Amino acid sequence: MPIFKLSINGKQYQPDVAEDTPLLWVLRDHLGLVGTKYGCGIAQCGACTVHVNGTAVRSCVLPVSAVKNSAVTTIEGLSANGDHPLQTAWDEVDVAQCGYCQAGQLMTAAALLKKNPHPSSEEINNAMQGNICRCGAYHRIHEAIKVASKKI
Amino acid sequence: MSTNTQNSRRDFLKISALTGGGLLLGFSWLETDAAIPVAITDLLAAEKKGFNSYLSIDTDGVITILSPNPELGQNIMTSFSMIIAEELEADWTKVKVIQAPLDTKSFDRQLTGGSGAIPHSWKRLRTAGATAKYMLVQAAANQWNVPASECTAKNGMVIHAQSGKKLSYGSLAVQAAAIEVPKNVPLKDRKDFTLIGKIVKNVANKSIVTGKPLFGLDFYREGMLYAMIQRPKAFGTKIKSVDSAAAKAMPGVVDVVVFKNNVAVVGKSTWEVNKARKLLVIEYENDGGTPESTSDHNAIFSNLLDNGNVTVKRKNGDVAAAFANAAKIIKSEYQGPFLSHSPMEPMNFFAHVRPDGVELVGPTQTPASARSATSKLLGIPEDKITLQITRLGGGFGRRLKFDYVVEAAELSSIVKAPIKLIWTREDDITGGSYRPAVKYRFEAAIDSSGNLTGYKCRGVGINSGSPTREDNFPSGAIDNLLIEAVEHKSAITTGAWRAPITNFLAFAEQAFLDEVATAMGKDPVQFRLDLLARAKSNPVGTIKYDIARMEGVIKLAAEKSGWGKKKGVSQGFSVYFSHASYVAQVCEVIMQAGKPVVKKIYAIADCGEVVNLGGARQQVMGGVVDGMGHAMYGKLSFKNGAAEQNNFNTYRLIRMKDVPEVEPHFVNNGIEPTGLGEPALPPTGGAVANAIFKATGKRLRNQPFIEDAIFKTT
Numbered sequence: 001m002p003i004f005k006l007s008i009n010g011k012q013y014q015p016d017v018a019e020d021t022p023l024l025w026v027l028r029d030h031l032g033l034v035g036t037k038y039g040c041g042i043a044q045c046g047a048c049t050v051h052v053n054g055t056a057v058r059s060c061v062l063p064v065s066a067v068k069n070s071a072v073t074t075i076e077g078l079s080a081n082g083d084h085p086l087q088t089a090w091d092e093v094d095v096a097q098c099g100y101c102q103a104g105q106l107m108t109a110a111a112l113l114k115k116n117p118h119p120s121s122e123e124i125n126n127a128m129q130g131n132i133c134r135c136g137a138y139h140r141i142h143e144a145i146k147v148a149s150k151k152i
Numbered sequence: 153m154s155t156n157t158q159n160s161r162r163d164f165l166k167i168s169a170l171t172g173g174g175l176l177l178g179f180s181w182l183e184t185d186a187a188i189p190v191a192i193t194d195l196l197a198a199e200k201k202g203f204n205s206y207l208s209i210d211t212d213g214v215i216t217i218l219s220p221n222p223e224l225g226q227n228i229m230t231s232f233s234m235i236i237a238e239e240l241e242a243d244w245t246k247v248k249v250i251q252a253p254l255d256t257k258s259f260d261r262q263l264t265g266g267s268g269a270i271p272h273s274w275k276r277l278r279t280a281g282a283t284a285k286y287m288l289v290q291a292a293a294n295q296w297n298v299p300a301s302e303c304t305a306k307n308g309m310v311i312h313a314q315s316g317k318k319l320s321y322g323s324l325a326v327q328a329a330a331i332e333v334p335k336n337v338p339l340k341d342r343k344d345f346t347l348i349g350k351i352v353k354n355v356a357n358k359s360i361v362t363g364k365p366l367f368g369l370d371f372y373r374e375g376m377l378y379a380m381i382q383r384p385k386a387f388g389t390k391i392k393s394v395d396s397a398a399a400k401a402m403p404g405v406v407d408v409v410v411f412k413n414n415v416a417v418v419g420k421s422t423w424e425v426n427k428a429r430k431l432l433v434i435e436y437e438n439d440g441g442t443p444e445s446t447s448d449h450n451a452i453f454s455n456l457l458d459n460g461n462v463t464v465k466r467k468n469g470d471v472a473a474a475f476a477n478a479a480k481i482i483k484s485e486y487q488g489p490f491l492s493h494s495p496m497e498p499m500n501f502f503a504h505v506r507p508d509g510v511e512l513v514g515p516t517q518t519p520a521s522a523r524s525a526t527s528k529l530l531g532i533p534e535d536k537i538t539l540q541i542t543r544l545g546g547g548f549g550r551r552l553k554f555d556y557v558v559e560a561a562e563l564s565s566i567v568k569a570p571i572k573l574i575w576t577r578e579d580d581i582t583g584g585s586y587r588p589a590v591k592y593r594f595e596a597a598i599d600s601s602g603n604l605t606g607y608k609c610r611g612v613g614i615n616s617g618s619p620t621r622e623d624n625f626p627s628g629a630i631d632n633l634l635i636e637a638v639e640h641k642s643a644i645t646t647g648a649w650r651a652p653i654t655n656f657l658a659f660a661e662q663a664f665l666d667e668v669a670t671a672m673g674k675d676p677v678q679f680r681l682d683l684l685a686r687a688k689s690n691p692v693g694t695i696k697y698d699i700a701r702m703e704g705v706i707k708l709a710a711e712k713s714g715w716g717k718k719k720g721v722s723q724g725f726s727v728y729f730s731h732a733s734y735v736a737q738v739c740e741v742i743m744q745a746g747k748p749v750v751k752k753i754y755a756i757a758d759c760g761e762v763v764n765l766g767g768a769r770q771q772v773m774g775g776v777v778d779g780m781g782h783a784m785y786g787k788l789s790f791k792n793g794a795a796e797q798n799n800f801n802t803y804r805l806i807r808m809k810d811v812p813e814v815e816p817h818f819v820n821n822g823i824e825p826t827g828l829g830e831p832a833l834p835p836t837g838g839a840v841a842n843a844i845f846k847a848t849g850k851r852l853r854n855q856p857f858i859e860d861a862i863f864k865t866t
């Protein structure tokens with residue numbers, strides 16, 4: 001199997017995996033970065049969202065061979081101390097229920113705020129439409145993004 | 153001040169030999185009455201007696217609370233701890249909560265389901281906190297040589313106001329452990345609550361937002377193998393032949409084994425296992441009958457409603473006469489499809505069957521049943537099986553079943569290795585345990601003076617158990633009433649789905665009552681209040697709901713929503729009693745581009761004392777979103793025994809844009825807490841359908857609503 005050189009959260013990794021392995025499973029099974037979640041495997045739920053060169057990507061459908069030299073950021077690397085404005089807003093608004101979808105929600109929201117620090121409600125809805133929360137925490141996810149956007 | 157007097161001393165322990173010193177209180181959850189402490193001199197003795205559930209106070213003041221019930225987002229770790237901390241007068245910032253493993257000796261009802269944890273544990277948690285507080289206060293009083301009655305406890309400190317002296321719980325922990333344990337401790341008056349009823353944030357927030365490995369799927373053990381199982385794609389079929397040569401030849405595959413109707417692929421990583429599983433060549437054959445399709449079910453429903461061998465669940469008065477003498481009869485049928493639970497974290501479990509015992513780790517709502525089933529299957533005594541409960545990425549009833557736990561254990565015993573069994577989303581949606589498909593026929597008789605004189609409901613479900621709730625409102629308010637049930641047995645497996653049965657029945661009943669109110673020319677809110685007044689003044693048969701509580705939520709819903717007074721929106725009303733709580737909802741719909749759009753839902757809940765206002769709002773808002781999402785979009789259909797939807801591209805869940813504003817309110821009546829994980833869901837479908845009727849004149853009687861012509865572009 002080929003060895004891939006990956007840059008994840010600023011660290012270098014060299015997993016030895018088949019080239020069609022989705023980044024999601026490389027992160028979870030091979031690198032022990034399990035904050036990124038599996039929910040559907042077909043880019044429908046957003047649980048596996050990571051950043052590739054700053055863009056929100058569904059890692060469940062991204063083969064590791066396509067990552068190449070791109071910089072990957074996962075929930076573990078969103079901030080050094082768990083204090084990204086979205087992470088603190090998530091706590092302030094008390095967003096999570098079961099919490100399983102939240103890493104993906106946060107990563108999608110973080111990519112949105114990077115491009116558009118002060119999104120309208122509609123822009124938030126559009127950006128977040130790909131992320132399912134089965135617990136139905138949508139109101140608080142939406143609110144927390146607004147709270148965070150006021151801090152940046 | 154309320155005092156608890158019914159305690160026995162034997163099931164509440166004080167253990168002085170806590171490592172590093174400090175006060176450790178164990179309390180058993182076994183007794184139905186709230187527990188009271190007993191002094192025990194060392195931990196060993198405690199273990200011998202089988203008690204080791206505890207709250208402990210370290211000398212540095214950290215309070216550790218073990219939370220026994222599985223956490224799936226109902227926020228039980230936070231609310232259980234709040235209840236203890238309230239009576240303990242703890243400094244909340246020093247409280248640490250840990251998920252307890254399965255421990256049937258120390259805890260009872262260590263499960264999550266039926267919205268029952270808080271009602272069940274309310275008193276014993278309070279007593280645990282109050283007892284510890286009593287001992288800390290006494291320890292301080294002894295030290296200061298003043299009467300305990302002159303001392304107060306607050307925010308983790310004992311205070312003697314007269315002298316201005318103060319001592320922290322941490323510094324008192326060792327001495328407190330030497331205090332004789334009180335028999336009857338007073339509990340706080342609810343007006344003095346400082347934590348209960350407030351918004352307290354989820355204790356797991358930091359771990360969740362930083363992606364910590366909290367969930368079963370995140371569990372990793374050195375040397376473990378990954379496994380997936382190919383189960384029959386169609387219910388009612390079994391394996392005829394298996395050719396696993398291609399799968400076995402794939403890189404990373406360690407073994408392919410066949411057991412029961414399962415073909416399991418075991419390997420070194422999830423992806424390799426998943427890829428290899430696709431190469432299995434399995435032939436299936438019918439297992440007895442013919443696999444069923446949704447089209448068959450429609451015919452079965454009609455036939456059973458007309459000619460089925462029904463069970464009478466409740467009968468009052470002379471129903472035949474009421475209908476024979478009716479001036480007007482209203483008759484409607486309501487139908488709902490199978491639903492998948494699809495919690496975001498798919499089923500998974502870690503199992504390691506060793507010669508000397510079994511280790512199980514993963515997400516389950518029923519750890520005790522999972523362990524006992526594993527014990528039976530493998531012939532290994534329960535005390536040789538440990539079960540560690542991870543955080544659950546949702547449950548919704550799916551993890552009340554432990555099929556996936558037993559599968560993992562069986563597979564580990566076959567391959568003789570630690571394995572983590574993973575279900576893909578496709579496995580989850582096609583794998584059974586569904587909310588049963590159901591159909592209801594309602595009939596109402598109205599006499600020539602415009603009175604509702606007769607009411608019938610006949611329910612049929614596919615593997616539904618009883619599809620009716622015969623003693624619920626409006627039973628007791630109508631002279632002549634008949635509730636009947638019939639079931640069709642199918643190979644398609646079903647299970648409890650959040651608010652079992654009522655998740656659809658409440659919609660059907662509340663929509664039908666709306667039809668009746670309309671036919672009688674009555675306001676839907678007033679109609680229900682009139683029925684309740686009747687049930688109160690002159691009840692028909694037994695009444696098993698609390699009329700005053702139901703009236704309470706109805707009136708508050710009307711008030712908060714400005715019922716009947718709003719311009720520009722169409723309102724629909726609904727109210728339901730389930731899990732000992734009452735929830736009324738008003739839905740507001742507007743028309744946009746010729747289609748109804750749900751803008752807002754008011755949800756008024758009477759769940760007794762609200763423990764954590766933040767968590768309670770989450771449960772109500774999430775319940776409404778869940779109720780609306782599945783009423784609008786949820787559908788699982790079958791063709792020749794196989795589910796026709798298998799992932800979120802075809803099985804539609806509600807998303808952010810589809811969600812209306814939700815405004816929750818609570819009736820603060822101070823009665824002891826009743827359930828809240830489920831009760832907010834059942835009323836939503838009815839409120840939505842009734843509002844849509846108001847807006848469009850169209851009655852929605854089948855779910856999912858989205859399939860109705862009113863949502864199609866014209």
Ligand code: FES
Nearest residue numbers: 039040041046060
């Ligand atoms: S797991 Fe990748 S989008 Fe669902």
Ligand code: FES
Nearest residue numbers: 098099133134135
């Ligand atoms: S918090 Fe449970 S799925 Fe979103």
